[in-house]
Amino acid sequence: MGVYEELQARGLIAQVTNEEEIRKMVNEGRAVFYIGFDPTADSLHVGHFMALCLMKRLQMAGNKPIALIGGGTGMVGDPSGRTDMRQMMTPETIQHNCDCFKKQMERFIEFGEGKAQMVNNADWLLKLNYIDLLRDVGACFSVNNMLRAKCYEQRMEKGLSFLEFNYMIMQSYDFYYLFQHYGCNMQFGGDDQWSNMLGGTELIRKKLGKDAHAMTITLLLNSEGKKMGKTAKGAVWLDPEKTSPYEFYQYWRNVGDDDVLKCLRMLTFLPLEQIDEMDKWEGSQLNTAKEILAFELTKLVHGEEEAQKAQDAAKALFVGGGDMSNVPATTLTEADLTDGSIGILDLMLKCKLAPSKKEARRLVEQGGVEANGEKVTDVAQSYTAADFQGDGLMLKKGKKVFHRVQM
Numbered sequence: 001m002g003v004y005e006e007l008q009a010r011g012l013i014a015q016v017t018n019e020e021e022i023r024k025m026v027n028e029g030r031a032v033f034y035i036g037f038d039p040t041a042d043s044l045h046v047g048h049f050m051a052l053c054l055m056k057r058l059q060m061a062g063n064k065p066i067a068l069i070g071g072g073t074g075m076v077g078d079p080s081g082r083t084d085m086r087q088m089m090t091p092e093t094i095q096h097n098c099d100c101f102k103k104q105m106e107r108f109i110e111f112g113e114g115k116a117q118m119v120n121n122a123d124w125l126l127k128l129n130y131i132d133l134l135r136d137v138g139a140c141f142s143v144n145n146m147l148r149a150k151c152y153e154q155r156m157e158k159g160l161s162f163l164e165f166n167y168m169i170m171q172s173y174d175f176y177y178l179f180q181h182y183g184c185n186m187q188f189g190g191d192d193q194w195s196n197m198l199g200g201t202e203l204i205r206k207k208l209g210k211d212a213h214a215m216t217i218t219l220l221l222n223s224e225g226k227k228m229g230k231t232a233k234g235a236v237w238l239d240p241e242k243t244s245p246y247e248f249y250q251y252w253r254n255v256g257d258d259d260v261l262k263c264l265r266m267l268t269f270l271p272l273e274q275i276d277e278m279d280k281w282e283g284s285q286l287n288t289a290k291e292i293l294a295f296e297l298t299k300l301v302h303g304e305e306e307a308q309k310a311q312d313a314a315k316a317l318f319v320g321g322g323d324m325s326n327v328p329a330t331t332l333t334e335a336d337l338t339d340g341s342i343g344i345l346d347l348m349l350k351c352k353l354a355p356s357k358k359e360a361r362r363l364v365e366q367g368g369v370e371a372n373g374e375k376v377t378d379v380a381q382s383y384t385a386a387d388f389q390g391d392g393l394m395l396k397k398g399k400k401v402f403h404r405v406q407m
Contacts, residue, residue: 009265014191059109066117066119068174073170140207240302260289334385351395351405373396
């Protein structure tokens, strides 16, 4: 089975411009492909995970990845799938985010001479002359076709700014530039990027008379059709400072029964034969499948040692009797106490179990908080230094969020 057939079997391919040609190039290791990442935050998140795994798979098969960081397009903002305009960022913020992205990507793909490359489209987009761009590139785009594009659909209702309207032209120009200067013959991206990607292949055809190719990756949706990678706290980040390895592990450990096999196929590097065997699993065996999924993905992002710690912590909490040292914890100091004690609401804020005192109060009043196995019923409940000695105080929020507090 070639790598293209494996991508198909894993359910990763959504749309392609020329299947036979793309199949041949990918299987023969002749694809020089790029995937774009706009630096809208200082960390990649689960939404980028599919693209990173695809880059890794294709690099393993001999193809050459180009990770394009959108330092230039990030100043415009991608309107795809959005109902509002993105907040504009300063050049300094964009550069900081770009640096963070590279560090995280190095866990997935190998950079270096003859290997993967990282480029920043600010290097060419910021040098463009507006009149020259209008004459040279603008003439190749039909406004009628652009307005029909799916990526602008949701924005048309509330109003699409001219700034965002230019995003398709910018992304298309990226492909045109990479084709000429880096020998890039293929672009991959999420299925919501299809219109932008076709804009690039068309620009290359019109300006250079040559063929370039595009392929979109299936969006990671749960069985209810919602994008995966979000929790009540927001995005699931790849940065351990924003989403701890334990929280990352728990996110995948708690996916729905209907989603676990799909996630194993699309996101892990386990052999398809092994996953096909799991198709027959049911009942408690699906929990084992979820543990395998959580461990494999945490290992990919944070390394085997952190994955093992997260798994040990989960087992200690939910099965009992295990090593509690890897359970998420907060260490208090005397400065955190007022007159020798700290109230439950302040404690929850300190442990980041609630974003505000109002939310912490609501959780306590609704019976959603426990301390050392006892339900907390009084919002004025307080704890002294003695409560945090030894193994500390174990807080529990809801059914599955545990946090140890020590001094």
